[in-house]
Amino acid sequence: MLGVTEGRxxxxxxxxxxxxxxxxGMFGAYAVVxxxxxxxxxxxxxxxxxxxxxxxxxxxxxxxxxALYTDLPGIWPADVNLTPHFPxxxxxxxxMYRRRTGETVDGVLATDPVALSYLLAVTGPVEVPGFxxxxxENVVRSLLSESxxxxxxxxxxxxxxxxxxxxxxxxxxRSVPPKPLLSAFxxxxxxxxxxxxxxxxxxxxxxxxxxxTGVLPEREAEPTVGVFLNDGSGAKLGYYLxxxxxxxxxxxRPDGRRELRLRMSLRSSAPRSGLTPSVLGVGRTGDPYVxxxxxxxxxPAGGAVVRARLDGVDTTVGSGTExxxxxxxxxxxxxxxxxxxxxxxxxxxxxxxxxxxLRLTPTATPWTTHIQTASPCNQ
Numbered sequence: 001m002l003g004v005t006e007g008r009x010x011x012x013x014x015x016x017x018x019x020x021x022x023x024x025g026m027f028g029a030y031a032v033v034x035x036x037x038x039x040x041x042x043x044x045x046x047x048x049x050x051x052x053x054x055x056x057x058x059x060x061x062x063x064x065x066x067a068l069y070t071d072l073p074g075i076w077p078a079d080v081n082l083t084p085h086f087p088x089x090x091x092x093x094x095x096m097y098r099r100r101t102g103e104t105v106d107g108v109l110a111t112d113p114v115a116l117s118y119l120l121a122v123t124g125p126v127e128v129p130g131f132x133x134x135x136x137e138n139v140v141r142s143l144l145s146e147s148x149x150x151x152x153x154x155x156x157x158x159x160x161x162x163x164x165x166x167x168x169x170x171x172x173x174r175s176v177p178p179k180p181l182l183s184a185f186x187x188x189x190x191x192x193x194x195x196x197x198x199x200x201x202x203x204x205x206x207x208x209x210x211x212x213t214g215v216l217p218e219r220e221a222e223p224t225v226g227v228f229l230n231d232g233s234g235a236k237l238g239y240y241l242x243x244x245x246x247x248x249x250x251x252x253r254p255d256g257r258r259e260l261r262l263r264m265s266l267r268s269s270a271p272r273s274g275l276t277p278s279v280l281g282v283g284r285t286g287d288p289y290v291x292x293x294x295x296x297x298x299x300p301a302g303g304a305v306v307r308a309r310l311d312g313v314d315t316t317v318g319s320g321t322e323x324x325x326x327x328x329x330x331x332x333x334x335x336x337x338x339x340x341x342x343x344x345x346x347x348x349x350x351x352x353x354x355x356x357x358l359r360l361t362p363t364a365t366p367w368t369t370h371i372q373t374a375s376p377c378n379q
Contacts, residue, residue: 001107001203003035008106009043010035011097014164015081015112017364018144018236018279022084022228022296023195023214024112024362025238027077027093029160031168032105042168045161048077051100058099060092068296068320068327084228084298084359085323086110086214087204090197107198110214112362113143115193116167118184123176126166131159134167144239144364148278156278193362216359218324219301223348224357225262226298232331235281237291240270241334244368249356252377256350257303266293266332267339269365290335295342298359299326302349309343352377 001008012031015024031045057074065073065083072079073089077096081089090108098104120126121136128134134142143163147156188194195214198204209215216226227245231238243266250259268291280288299305305328308317318329332340348356354374360367 001035001198002038002040004038007034007036009033009103011093011105011108012164012168013093013108013110014160015110015362016144016236017112017114017140017362018148018239019078020229020231020238020241020293020361020363021079021081022230022361023081023086023089023110024193026231027080027089027110029157029164030097031161031164032103033109033168040172042165045164047157047160051077051096053077054096054099058092058095060088060095064320064322068318068322068329082230083322084214084226084296084361085216086195087197090195090214091199094197094199104199106200107196107203110195111188112193113140114191114362114364114366115184115188116140116143118188118193119171119181120167122180122184123167123170123174126163126170128159128162128166131162134163139163140364144236145279148236149276153278191362191366192360216298216323216325217301221351222353222355222357223258223260223300223303223351224359225260225300225346226296226325226359227262227264227361228296228298228359229361229363230294230296232284232292232294233281233290234284235288235291236279237268237270237281237289239364240268240336241291241293241363242267242269242365243360243363245358245360246370246372247356247358248372249354249374252352253347256352256377258348258352258354258374258377260300260303260346260348260356262297262342262344262346264295264297264342264344265339266295266334266342268334268336270336272336285333287335290333293332293334295330295332297328297330297342297344297346298322299346300348300356301325304347306345306347308345311341312343315342 016028017025080092
């Protein structure tokens with residue numbers, strides 16, 4: 001994979017957490033990196049916007065996905081990851097890049113500014129020519145907030161490109177202690193902030209269903225509930241959202257299923273004024289300072305979503321399935337200083353286990369989470 005026998009090229013994609021998508025953020029700036037005989041170098045850069053859009057939509061968006069996300073993942077590069085299943089998103093982006101440029105890459109690697117903050121804490125500060133210094137403490141704020149407040153669109157793209165190049169080149173050139181560097185990578189992978197898909201099927205099979213691959217498994221030993229967020233505002237207000245999730249394992253049912261209860265909160269720390277048009281976007285809620293979030297709650301594999309309440313009131317949800325999981329979709333509008341609370345009752349499959357887990361969209365402000373487990377049903 002590092003080009004020992006033949007050169008390899010990969011798309012390195014930055015997920016912009018200011019505009020949320022299920023795997024993290026919309027695919028924004030990208031770079032092409034070349035690996036040859038174990039040496040890695042950056043060869044070119046671009047943005048998702050430069051890839052344009054695709055009509056008719058690309059194949060690869062099946063009926064289940066269309067029912068949940070319409071044809072958008074097959075049309076817009078920024079929407080390929082409305083689905084939380086990263087291999088689908090990466091394969092779509094890979095094909096979009098091939099069709100637009102005529103070049104075929106060997107895989108797609110996605111990361112985000114929070115992962116960069118972990119790396120910069122190890123490598124030390126990086127100078128971005130013409131824009132100042134990035135550190136582990138300021139990189140998330142600089143890329144996801146200050147850039148939209150201080151720079152016009154052209155300068156924003158330039159800043160993102162130069163930042164990516166500076167961090168990448170520093171990582172390769174600077175002498176960095178391996179143990180803390182590996183810890184930073186491990187933390188990023190564990191939080192699904194570094195994701196990788198190989199265009200070579202045998203290599204993808206070898207990687208399996210690890211966290212690195214971003215696979216949403218269709219079968220699982222322990223039930224997991226997914227809470228995935230997609231921006232519905234057409235804005236960059238995701239930086240200000242502070243999510244939380246609590247999952248409780250409840251009673252056993254005679255059919256062997258287990259009851260689960262998810263309590264999810266979403267708070268906005270956005271100011272009430274002073275944000276620029278670059279942040280506020282198209283203002284689909286009517287009030288441009290209100291963040292609209294499409295919350296997708298995925299049942300455990302083989303399970304079901306039973307009921308949902310928003311701020312204590314029963315709410316109607318959209319419904320679908322993806323990868324053997326029942327999916328409930330609801331729209332949550334969150335104003336500055338406001339906290340919204342979504343409560344969802346779910347069922348597991350018939351495994352009867354007392355454990356449970358959460359799969360979450362990585363966000364600029366990390367989730368606060370709590371899981372309350374129970375004894376298996378046969379005890």
